[in-house]
Amino acid sequence: MSAIQKVQHPHPKSRKYGAYQSEIYANGMFRNIMPTVTTDPNKLEEQAKQCMSKKGYNYVGGGAGERATMDANRLAFRQWKLVPRMLRQTTHRDLRVELFGRTHDTPLLIAPIGVQVIFHEDKETGIADVAAELGIPYILSTASSSTIEEVAQASGDGARWYQLYWPQDDEVTISLLNRAQKAGFEVLVVTLDTWALSWRPWDLDSAYVPFVKGIGDQTGFSDPVFRRKFKEKHGKEVEEDIHNAALEWQSDVFSGAAHTWDQLELLKKRWNGPIVLKGIQHPEDALKAVEAGVQGIICSNHGGRQLDGAVGSLEMLPEIVEAVGDKITVLFDSGVRTGVDVIKALALGAKAVLVGRPWVYGLGIAGKAGARDVLRGLLAASNDLDQSMGLAGIQNVAGCDRSMIRRCHYPGDRNSSN
Numbered sequence: 557m558s559a560i561q562k563v564q565h566p567h568p569k570s571r572k573y574g575a576y577q578s579e580i581y582a583n584g585m586f587r588n589i590m591p592t593v594t595t596d597p598n599k600l601e602e603q604a605k606q607c608m609s610k611k612g613y614n615y616v617g618g619g620a621g622e623r624a625t626m627d628a629n630r631l632a633f634r635q636w637k638l639v640p641r642m643l644r645q646t647t648h649r650d651l652r653v654e655l656f657g658r659t660h661d662t663p664l665l666i667a668p669i670g671v672q673v674i675f676h677e678d679k680e681t682g683i684a685d686v687a688a689e690l691g692i693p694y695i696l697s698t699a700s701s702s703t704i705e706e707v708a709q710a711s712g713d714g715a716r717w718y719q720l721y722w723p724q725d726d727e728v729t730i731s732l733l734n735r736a737q738k739a740g741f742e743v744l745v746v747t748l749d750t751w752a753l754s755w756r757p758w759d760l761d762s763a764y765v766p767f768v769k770g771i772g773d774q775t776g777f778s779d780p781v782f783r784r785k786f787k788e789k790h791g792k793e794v795e796e797d798i799h800n801a802a803l804e805w806q807s808d809v810f811s812g813a814a815h816t817w818d819q820l821e822l823l824k825k826r827w828n829g830p831i832v833l834k835g836i837q838h839p840e841d842a843l844k845a846v847e848a849g850v851q852g853i854i855c856s857n858h859g860g861r862q863l864d865g866a867v868g869s870l871e872m873l874p875e876i877v878e879a880v881g882d883k884i885t886v887l888f889d890s891g892v893r894t895g896v897d898v899i900k901a902l903a904l905g906a907k908a909v910l911v912g913r914p915w916v917y918g919l920g921i922a923g924k925a926g927a928r929d930v931l932r933g934l935l936a937a938s939n940d941l942d943q944s945m946g947l948a949g950i951q952n953v954a955g956c957d958r959s960m961i962r963r964c965h966y967p968g969d970r971n972s973s974n
């Protein structure tokens with residue numbers, strides 16, 4: 557390399573996420589406007605708890621059993637530390653990544669989160685709008701409180717993926733896939749770990765499950781095949797008997813029976829685009845996904861909401877990446893709270909990272925504006941993705957590699973920002 561490095565210019569298409577930090581200081585110093593949503597990842601959940609309804613907060617903050625998997629998710633992040641490099645040109649960071657042939661502005665994805673109306677009336681349509689604005693693909697949950705078509709409209713030109721809770725009824729499944737494709741959803745995310753709801757004490761103690769009242773069932777209630785079948789069976793429209801319609805829909809999507817690998821053929825035949833399996837934790841399942849001929853997997857344990865006492869998701873990422881190499885796109889979620897967490901997951905081989913609870917807390921605090929603040933903070937400055945990459949000496953996402961990270965065990969490492 558020559559002794560004089562060339563002056564670096566920003567990539568014309570990379571966005572300046574780091575500007576958010578200056579904006580916060582300028583608002584406070586000159587206009588006395590303070591951030592609505594805390595910028596401290598360790599205080600976010602507590603602020604949300606103060607602002608949200610008890611049931612709404614418990615639904616997002618809770619997990620399976622004694623929340624041991626949730627703890628493991630955070631501890632798995634704590635055991636990896638970044639090793640920063642100096643005197644590198646990192647002034648202009650480039651956060652763009654390519655996934656399934658499309659370039660995205662950041663390595664973040666909005667994790668599929670159900671029943672968003674219980675957190676704020678801005679719900680899925682509001683978050684889809686924010687995601688499009690920030691250049692983050694929005695993954696719509698099947699357990700949505702807005703319809704597929706409403707979310708597509710709110711997302712406009714934004715990238716959108718569709719998450720399937722896979723119904724037992726193939727005709728209904730095909731109808732959902734057709735609707736999602738028609739509405740411009742590009743990637744199908746099939747969640748494998750939630751064919752029944754787990755034991756969730758924070759919801760159980762107040763006997764709260766929104767779906768039985770028809771909340772979060774909008775995908776089914778707006779589906780022509782589901783509606784026709786419901787009418788044939790009950791002689792009524794869905795709206796005339798919400799209680800039974802809710803039961804019927806729930807027993808199809810959370811049936812208590814898992815699908816099997818061979819059944820993926822149906823989805824492959826009916827979905828004209830990339831398919832990503834969500835909920836992979838074992839390297840052998842990752843290899844099975846390669847064999848099954850899908851295009852991607854998400855190393856995820858559903859944020860510790862399904863199986864309690866399970867391994868932290870990040871713990872399994874390196875083995876999964878090693879097992880599948882470049883044969884399939886590996887994405888990651890469960891426990892991501894800061895930009896540095898994103899760097900760690902990328903350094904351990906994920907191509908992009910899904911963010912879940914943090915923006916839901918923002919949504920609960922201040923609606924879509926609150927979710928936007930959380931996501932901008934995550935992408936932006938100190939402690940967060942863009943600036944942390946710079947401080948670590950990393951110029952772009954490809955620079956997040958194994959040389960930047962080291963496994964270290966310090967007794968007493970904190971398990972905060974759940």
Ligand SMILES: Cc1cc2nc3c(=O)[nH]c(=O)nc-3n(C[C@H](O)[C@H](O)[C@H](O)COP(=O)(O)O)c2cc1C
Nearest residue numbers: 616667668669670697747858859890891892912913
């Ligand atoms: C309130 C809530 C609802 C969720 N709903 C869904 C869903 O409908 N479909 C799905 O695949 N995953 C769902 N998830 C899991 C997320 O997609 C993601 O895997 C998880 O939030 C990652 O963990 P983290 O939030 O602790 O980072 C949900 C998670 C939460 C917190």
